[in-house]
Amino acid sequence: MSYLERDGxxxxxxxxxxxxxxxxPLLLSHGFSASAAMWQPxxxxxxxxxxxxxxxxxxxxxxxxxxxPAQYSEAATVADMAAVLDHLGVGRAxxxxxxxxxxxSLAFWLAHPDRAAALVLCDTGPGYRRDEPRQQWNDRAExxxxxxxxxGLSALSGSPExxxxxxxxxxxxxxxxxxxxxxxxxRVITALPGIGxxxxxxxxxxxxxxxxxxxxxxxxxxxxxxxxxPDAGHASNIDQPELFSxxxxxxxxxxxx
Numbered sequence: 001m002s003y004l005e006r007d008g009x010x011x012x013x014x015x016x017x018x019x020x021x022x023x024x025p026l027l028l029s030h031g032f033s034a035s036a037a038m039w040q041p042x043x044x045x046x047x048x049x050x051x052x053x054x055x056x057x058x059x060x061x062x063x064x065x066x067x068x069p070a071q072y073s074e075a076a077t078v079a080d081m082a083a084v085l086d087h088l089g090v091g092r093a094x095x096x097x098x099x100x101x102x103x104x105s106l107a108f109w110l111a112h113p114d115r116a117a118a119l120v121l122c123d124t125g126p127g128y129r130r131d132e133p134r135q136q137w138n139d140r141a142e143x144x145x146x147x148x149x150x151x152g153l154s155a156l157s158g159s160p161e162x163x164x165x166x167x168x169x170x171x172x173x174x175x176x177x178x179x180x181x182x183x184x185x186x187r188v189i190t191a192l193p194g195i196g197x198x199x200x201x202x203x204x205x206x207x208x209x210x211x212x213x214x215x216x217x218x219x220x221x222x223x224x225x226x227x228x229x230p231d232a233g234h235a236s237n238i239d240q241p242e243l244f245s246x247x248x249x250x251x252x253x254x255x256x257x
Contacts, residue, residue, distance in 0.1 A: 002014070002015075004083060004084060004087050006079075006080055006083055007066065007071055007076070008066070009058070009063070009064025009065070009066050009071075010063060010064045011055060011056070011058070011063045011064070011080050011083070011084065012036070012055060012056045012061060012062035012063045013036075013053060013054065013055035013056075013084050013087075014036065014053070014054050014055070015051050015052070015053050015088065016043045016047040016051070016052045016054070017043075017046075017047030017048070017049075017050055017051040017052050018050070018051055019051040019088060019089075019090070021049065021050060021051065023049050023050035023051075023252070024050060024092065024093055024094050024117050024118075024252075024255060025050060025051040025052070025053055025088075025090050025093045025094070026046060026050060026051070026052045026053065026093065026094045026096060026120070026252065027053045027055075027081060027084070027085065027090075027093045027094070027095050027096065028052060028053070028054050028096050028097060028101070028120075029055070029057065029081065029095075029096070029097030029098075029100075029101030029102075029104050029105060030054075030056070030057065030060070030061075030097065030098065030100075030101050030161065031097075031098045031099030031100050031101055031102075031123075031161055031234075031235075032099060032100040032173075032176065032177070032180070032181050033060070033156055033157065033162050033165065033167075033173055034060070034098075034099075034161035034162050034164075034165050035056045035060050035061030035062070035164070035165040035166055035167070036054035036055055036056050036061060037061065037164040037165060037166060038098070038160075038161040038164060038165070038235065038237065038238060039052070039054050039237065040164070041237065041238055041241035041245075042237050042241055042244060042245045042248070044245075045242075045245035045246070045248075045249050046245055046248060046249060046252075048249075050252065053084060053085070053088065053090075053093070055080075055081075055084055057077055057080070057100075057101075057104075057176065057180065058071065058072055058076065058077070058080065058172065058176060058180070059072060059171075059172025059173055059175055059176035059180075060165065060167065060172065060173065060176065061165055061166055061167060062166065062168075064172075065168070065169065065171055065172025065175070066172075066175075067171075069175050069178060069179055070179075071179075072172075072175045072176050072178065072179025072180050073179050073180060074104065074107050074180060074183075074184070075111075076179075076180075077104050077107070077180055078104060078107050078108050078111050078112075081095070081104065081108050082108070082111075082112060082115070085115065091115065092114070092115050092116070092117045093115065093116070093117060094116075094117055094118045094119070094120060094252065094255070095108050095109065095115075095116045095118075095119055095120070096119060096120030096121070096122065096200075096248075097120075097121070097122065097124070098122040098123050098124065098161070098235070098236075098237060099122070099123055099124050099210075099234065100124075100180065100181060101122075101124070102121040102122050102123065102124025102125075103124050103125065103126070103127065103188065104180075105119055105120070105121060105124075106119070106121065106124075106126055106188045106191075107188055109195060109197075110187060110188060110191055116197060117197060117255065118197050118198040118199065118200070118251075118252075118255055119195070119197065119198075119199040119200070120199075120200045120202070120248055120251065121199060121200070121201045121202070121214075121217060122202045122203070122236060122237060122244075123202070123203050123204060123207050123210045123214075123234050123235070123236055124210065124213070124214075125210060125213030125214075125216075125217070126188050126189040126192055126213065126216070126217055127183050127185075127186060127187075127188045127189045128183065128186060128189065129186045129189050129190065130186075134183055134186070137182070137183060138182045138183065141177045141178065141181040141182040142177070142178065142182070144174075144177045144181065145173075145174040145175070145177035145178045146174075148170040148171075148173045148174040148177065149170070149171075149174045151170075152169070152170045153167060153169070153170045155170065159233075159234060159235055160235040160238040160239065161234075161235040161238060192217060192220040192221050193220050193221070193222065195221045195222065195223070195224075196222065196223070197223065198223045198225075198251070198254070198255060199217075199221045199223055199224040199225070200224075200225050200227065200247070200248065200251040201214050201217050201218045201221075201224055201225065201226045201227070202214075202226075202227045202228075202229060202236060202244065202247060202248070203226075203227075203228055203229065203236065204228075204229045204231075204232030204233045204234060204235075204236035204239060204240070205228050205229060205230050205231065205232060206231070206232060206233045207232070207233050207234045207236065209234075210234065211228075214226060214228075225251065227247045229243050229244055229247070230243070232244070
């Protein structure tokens, strides 16, 4: 495990597996209010033949929690992802994540299309094309921020990915809800038909809010494959770690080195 200095605070990351191997590395980003710890059940399979890079977003887990709200944004998160890859000397990688991490993976492709060899999008969505549903999402993000400010870490949902997160405090989560979970425009969703790389879209069959977005992405991304994980909720990688890891590993095995 290591730390990278970014904007006056530290970003925690870890590499599992062999970076010197021939297979493309896999960068995995966690969901909102989770941390890199959520990927532990999947690392033995996914890192068997490639390096898997996991990391904690600003305000989450072992990374720093800047006091300035302006340091929490989609752009800053994407820049942190690129900085971790740069630090490790990785030019191109498979970019993947769950929930907020999946959305940020799409945003990473939009900002750095030459650095994403493929995408793994888990229990996530591409944002909103119209202002009204986007505002409804942002209203929920603001309510989430207020709960963390009022209740501290007891405001965590209790879902599997958040129970293992290991946050130092809740202040960074509140700022991340306003700056990273909230969305500003429809750039990501409108860009889906232009994604010209292989994409795996995974979703738990009990993750009802994210089943429609998963199908939407699979329908509109030209090289997308949809995998629905049975008997799994929003944390499909934890609910069904063997099935999830098997789907991702099979997808990765089909990619050129």
